[in-house]
Amino acid sequence: MQLDDRSNNFINELVSNPNIKSKDLERKYNLSRRQIDYSFEKINYWLSTKNLPVIERTRQGVFLVDPVTIQTLSPQSEDDAQMVKILNEDERVNTILFMLISNFEELSIVHFTSQLEISKNTVLSDLKRAKHIASKYDLAIQYSRREGYLLQGKEFNIRRLLLSLVHLMLEMSNGKELMESIARIEQTELIDIRNRIEIIENELGMKFTDEKIDMMPYVFSVILKRIHEGKLIKQTSMDYQQLSDTKEYRATEGILGDVEDIPLEERLYITLHLLSTNVYWSEHLTTDVIPELTLALEKMLTLFEKSTCIVIQNKPQLLNKLLLHVKPAYYRIKYHLTEVMEIEDPISEEFKELHHLVKKSTAPLSQFIGVKVPDSETVYLTMLIGGWLTKQGEKIQTKIKAIVVCPKGVSVSRLMFGELRELFPEFIFLDSLSIRAFKNYQLDYDVVFSPVYLDTEKKLYIANSFLGQEEKSRLRKQVMIDFHGIALQGFKIRDMKAIISKHSTIHNEELLIKDLYHYINALNDVPVEISDPAPSYSLRDLISNSNINLVDRVDDWESAIRLAATPLIEQQCITENYIEAMLENCTDDPYIIIGKGLAIPHAGPEDGVNQTAMSLLRIKEGVKFSEDYTIHVVVVIAAVDKDKHIKALMQLMKLSAHKKDMEQLATASDSETIEQIIEKYSKKEETEK
Structure with a gap:
């Protein structure tokens, strides 16, 4: 047996310089670590067939080569090291699949062992992997005594697999030769198809990428053979109107050449292939x-x-x-x-x-x-x-990157994320995370904002979930001093626009606002407010007497959510699907708990919200959400967007932090008492403004 050229080069490098490192090979041969790994997988497989010690590698990238291996592979043994190209497991599996697609004779185990020069047991093991890959394309490999091994499934899916295989086999050192041998493709045939593709490029006024130009002759050669063998695409989801009304559809004649009686579906498929092929230049x-x-x-x-x-x-x-x-x-x-x-x-x-x-x-x-x-x-x-x-x-990379970590649930997290992004427009805010997600976060960041203490080496700023104007000013000043040593007063773009409009005519307000925003943001590290406050409902707007239910007990958590959502179902504010989505989102998730005994189950607008609304269920005896939480008040939130319910949510958060009012809410004997508490927190926010 013999190794491929790249593997032979690596062996020569190690024999001549045992101290060479993996990084040195990557740089010298302009290869990735993955490619280096593949080559050494082949080398070690080859060494094991020679009963030689395999080559190991340390974490530092140093190769450990046994003296026996070095002596055996020294220059005097060079002839012995030149024997059949060894394929790794992935390459063997790809070759088996390519044989099943492009060879139209009966295929048996003998064909595979002969082509790959491996044992019957190895072929059977590789066939298992090939079946697994085929299943990802909704295909199956089946065997019968009469027809041997066959790839079965929709022709469209077989073509999908073919595209992937050609792409992967062209990366193999002997991939072209393998495909030509297996599919019996003549060089003249490849040259002819390539010439046709170049003619099509001129007709379409575009140039395909080099990678695709290498792939297409092999792909079309196998496809034309399959068409000749009657392996045709049947009814598919291909959009006739969309595909046929293209220049690519008219250009398919150039690929099909003199092949007669080509079904419409095949012409559409060739069109789709041309349309989905990467280009690096297009005239039209x-x-x-x-x-x-x-x-x-x-x-x-x-x-x-x-x-x-x-x-x-x-x-x-x-x-x-x-x-x-x-x-x-x-x-x-x-x-x-x-x-x-x-x-x-x-x-x-x-x-x-x-x-x-x-x-x-x-x-x-x-x-x-x-x-x-x-x-x-x-x-x-x-x-x-x-x-x-x-x-x-x-x-x-040079910009300050921030994340927001909030344990208070999706709606509260989005609110906090949006407010901080407006407060620090010069930062890039990557994500709003739960504490659990934060512990496994992989991206690099510089700043963390959170209402709770977190174990992090990065700069951490503790900020309330709902930022008042005074806290915004304090937080802005603190962060700017920490990062820039100076804190400047913020700008309100709408106020600036109003001043400009007094002395001039504004032809495009939104464009002016956008330009002012970017100009000021580029000059100063200052908070810039663009939009006027979005219209938002208060608690009393959303929770009225008809939306309040009082019960002594419920059977379980699911019953609590369904009962709490009943008023919203009756008023057609939400659909039944929204309830199912809430139940799915709430499963063992403590992040919907925003205060002692208070939960806010909710789902996304797309899950069945017709109108922004809230409903409240008071459970006197409480209901177990988990081992750690007993809930007395359930407020279902249904929001059509991320803005309209925010004011009510902020008021609810303030209520949840007030122990005495929460106790009164949990023990209220009538809905009027609950309405009074809701009114109190709706007014409180107005007074603070």
């Missing part, structure tokens, strides 16, 4: 792109700017760059072809936080496509946006 991008896709990307960039407080310069140019990637990605995501987009290495440490912020900004894109944007696609978006920011001199 702006006219060909889906209009709604452009709008979704614009919204995504706006959301990114808002969350990072960075103004993207020359945004139309960046938008075109993104469209170049996102247009084919749109078709990959929509038709579940993203498996082919394998990312060899995870996102670099340099772009880790940026990647997180880009992912959080892709909501408009996900909403437009109808499914979540996969991580493999957001990696490319991160690289493009990161490169653009670096070009304009912006670096996320």
Whole structure:
């Protein structure tokens, strides 16, 4: 047997210089650690077949090579070290799957052992792994005495697997030769298909990436063979109207050549492949792109700017760059072809936080496509946006990054997160977390804001869940002095706009406000308020007599939630689905407990909220939420957005912190007493203003 060239090079390096480290090999051969690992997996497998001690590696990247191995592999044994290319386990499994897709003869164990030059037991073990991978594509590997091993399932899914396999096998040192041998592909055939692809590029006014140009001849060669063998795509979810109304559909003739009687579904599939293939240049991008896709990307960039407080310069140019990637990605995501987009290495440490912020900004894109944007696609978006920011001199890494840790539940956490982000617009706020999530948080950050003490080496600021104006001023001053040695008075953009309007005509108010915001924020580390306070309901607006229930006892926690939500169901403020969502969210989750004996079960607006509302259930004997919590008051919160219920929630939080009023609430004999307490805290907030 013999090793591949890369593995032979590594052995020669170790024999000539036993002190060489893993990092040295990475730098010298421009390889990733993962690629180095693969090569040494092959080397050690080969050594074990020679009954030689395997090569070990320390945590410091130093290789430990047994003297017997060094002596055996020294130059005089060079001939012995040149014998058949060894495939690792992953490569063998990929080869088996490729054989099942591209070979149309009866396949038995003998075929696999002969092709891979391994034992029958190893083949059986590899077949188990191959079955597992096939199942991810809704495919099955089955065996019969008459037909041997077969890959069964929808042809569309077999093609999805084929795309991934070609991508992976091209990364193997002998992958091209393997595919050509297994699928009986002639070089003339590959050259012919490549020439056709280049003609199509000219017709479409675009250039495919080099990686895709390497893949496509092998992919189309196998597909055309499958079509010839009658392995055709049947009815699929492919949108005829959307795909047929493209230049790519008309260009399919160039790929199919002289193949006759091609079904419509096959033409649509070739069209989809062309549409989902990455390009690095396009002449007609702006006219060909889906209009709604452009709008979704614009919204995504706006959301990114808002969350990072960075103004993207020359945004139309960046938008075109993104469209170049996102247009084919749109078709990959929509038709579940993203498996082919394998990312060899995870996102670099340099772009880790940026990647997180880009992912959080892709909501408009996900909403437009109808499914979540996969991580493999957001990696490319991160690289493009990161490169653009670096070009304009912006670096996320140099900005102060903050997180908010709040044990008070989703609504309270969002409120605190939003208020702090407005108070510190020069910071990048990464996430709002529960204490449990904080303990396992992986991203790098500089500042933590929390209403409770946390064990952290980073700068921690204790802040109330609900920040009054006085505390905002104190917190702002403290943080600015700590980080910059100076604290400046804040600006209110709306007030500035009002002054400007007295002496001039404003043609575009929102644009003026936006420009003022970014200008002041760039000059000073000051709090900038853009928006007027959003309209919000008080407790008395949302909890009226008809929304209050008093009972002595309930059977269990689920019964308490269902009974508490009854008024909102009757008033059609929520649907039954919202109750189920609350129960699911509340399972053993103490973060809905905001005060002694007070719980605020809630779910998202999308779970069945028709109207912002609250309802209150008083349980005299209390109900066990868990071993640690007994609840006497349940307030169901239903919010259509993140703003309208915030005032009422703040008032409820203040009530929960007042021991005497909470006791009175828990023991009230009538709903009028509860209404008086609610009125008291609604008025209290107005007086404080």
